[in-house]
Amino acid sequence: MARTTYLLVDGENIDATLGVSLLNRRPQPEERPRWNKLLAFAERAWEQPVQGLFFLAVPGELPTSFVQALIAIGYRPVPLSGEGKVVDIAIQRTAEALLERDADVMLVSHDGDFAPQLEQLAEGERRVGVVGFAEFVAGGLRNVEGVELFDLEYDVAAFNSRLPRVRIIPIDEFDPLEFL
Numbered sequence: 001m002a003r004t005t006y007l008l009v010d011g012e013n014i015d016a017t018l019g020v021s022l023l024n025r026r027p028q029p030e031e032r033p034r035w036n037k038l039l040a041f042a043e044r045a046w047e048q049p050v051q052g053l054f055f056l057a058v059p060g061e062l063p064t065s066f067v068q069a070l071i072a073i074g075y076r077p078v079p080l081s082g083e084g085k086v087v088d089i090a091i092q093r094t095a096e097a098l099l100e101r102d103a104d105v106m107l108v109s110h111d112g113d114f115a116p117q118l119e120q121l122a123e124g125e126r127r128v129g130v131v132g133f134a135e136f137v138a139g140g141l142r143n144v145e146g147v148e149l150f151d152l153e154y155d156v157a158a159f160n161s162r163l164p165r166v167r168i169i170p171i172d173e174f175d176p177l178e179f180l
Helices: 011-023 035-046 064-073 086-098 112-121
Strands: 005-010 050-057 075-080 104-108 128-132 147-151
Touching: 005 011, 005 035, 005 086, 011 050, 011 128, 035 050, 035 064, 035 104, 035 128, 050 086, 064 075, 075 086, 086 104, 086 112, 104 112, 112 128
Parallel strands: 005 050, 005 104, 050 075, 104 128, 128 147
Antiparallel strands: none
């Protein structure tokens, strides 16, 4: 059986970072990541099958059209309800359960609350990655030894248009036309 990458998506964290930190408003549907591109990237990056788990808090009714869209592109939605940070709790529990599996893990979040679980996952032979906007990834995640960092816009190419970001540009990637 082929080794699997588990892609753990904290969609609310990505959406909040996009809205609050980059756009200063609620993102429009066309400004959100193309989640199918993320699945394809994960499969290409580590050259193995990917199981995408998309965690979402559902305080009321299930967002049926969004859930159906996730299923159609290959994710397994994990709709959650309850008190507290249910998405964080579920992702932490999933990461802990993955310690018992011979699988690799990519976390799609900026949230430093997952650092202890990533540290445990990174202790062995498995590959562990974090996907997000590099400048907003919590230091706790960034500093876990052995974790690969992937940028959602620049590495994954998950957006159909450029985002208004300010980042340090390696000179080999500098294109003056982006500024003219």
